[in-house]
Amino acid sequence: MNKSYKSIRQTIDERKSNEAKMKKISFSDLKSDMKRNPLLFVALFGLTFFTVLNGLFIGLAPRLNEQGELSLFGGVEGTGAAVIGIFFGIVYAATFPIIGEWGTYYWHRKASLRDQNNLAQAWIGYGMMILAGAFTVTTAIAASVILASLLHTFTAFSAIPTWAQKWTVLIIPISLAAHGAANIWFDHVSKYAEERREMERSLQQTQMESENRIRQARDKAMENAAIAMAEEYEVLSAVQAVQAGKANARRAWEKDKDDLGADRDGDGIPDTMDSHDDRKNKHIPFQPQQSYAVKTQQVNDNGSHPR
Numbered sequence: 001m002n003k004s005y006k007s008i009r010q011t012i013d014e015r016k017s018n019e020a021k022m023k024k025i026s027f028s029d030l031k032s033d034m035k036r037n038p039l040l041f042v043a044l045f046g047l048t049f050f051t052v053l054n055g056l057f058i059g060l061a062p063r064l065n066e067q068g069e070l071s072l073f074g075g076v077e078g079t080g081a082a083v084i085g086i087f088f089g090i091v092y093a094a095t096f097p098i099i100g101e102w103g104t105y106y107w108h109r110k111a112s113l114r115d116q117n118n119l120a121q122a123w124i125g126y127g128m129m130i131l132a133g134a135f136t137v138t139t140a141i142a143a144s145v146i147l148a149s150l151l152h153t154f155t156a157f158s159a160i161p162t163w164a165q166k167w168t169v170l171i172i173p174i175s176l177a178a179h180g181a182a183n184i185w186f187d188h189v190s191k192y193a194e195e196r197r198e199m200e201r202s203l204q205q206t207q208m209e210s211e212n213r214i215r216q217a218r219d220k221a222m223e224n225a226a227i228a229m230a231e232e233y234e235v236l237s238a239v240q241a242v243q244a245g246k247a248n249a250r251r252a253w254e255k256d257k258d259d260l261g262a263d264r265d266g267d268g269i270p271d272t273m274d275s276h277d278d279r280k281n282k283h284i285p286f287q288p289q290q291s292y293a294v295k296t297q298q299v300n301d302n303g304s305h306p307r
Helices: 008-023 027-036 038-060 079-112 119-151 162-188 191-259 292-302
Strands: none
Touching: 038 079, 038 119, 038 162, 079 119, 079 162, 119 162, 162 191
16 A cells, blocks of 8 residues: 655645635635724725825925915925925835734734634733834824824814824834834744754754764774874884894994904904904004114114113
């Protein structure tokens, strides 16, 4: 019976792929949620209008003077100011709904599709959904207050409050940091991350054990080499030391025996007394010893006394 064999790694990858597909937010999921919860999306789309408006306020920088005249880009004239203002207005107008309304729906999906019995992911998902929703509502309120202040609709909104100005500027970096940190935390406590950490620990343990085995084998090899060298030296010294000593003795004797009166030619006379010096291959003329009488006569002829 032929069955396709799947390794443990393949099984884990397939399961993770299926889980990723289930957790992916697709357009069909969005349509299905809109049908089930229409008022939720009406609220989100309504808030989106105000948050987009708030983003445009930052870039366009509209101002209304006491005479009721409206000026854009903070009253600065010129093409450069207009281009920069429009660019940042579009950027902020697109960013506010992403970190606000879409962030709320995103964390709603993450929390509902969390790992089974994973309490940490539930806290992160629902907590970020509430926080993103609070960011969205506050940003929309700030946009309404700024709009009413610009239009001088009511006396209570004759000037833009300080909190609305600060909130509009600071909400984006604060929200981005919160979304990023929550995503990292959410994935960190997931089953996928847990399995990855376990595999990494297993790999690190295997690598560490392998390195230790190599290090131990290298130390053992060096130890064996040192022991073998010592043993071989003992064998060689025991066998060849005597021979080396005898060779040194022979060389020393060859040098000393000439000084002791060696007879190389076998004539019964030491080499040092022969007429030929065999060591230097040099002829030494024979000089007979003079008698005392001859020496005395030579001295007298020279006019001196013998000693």
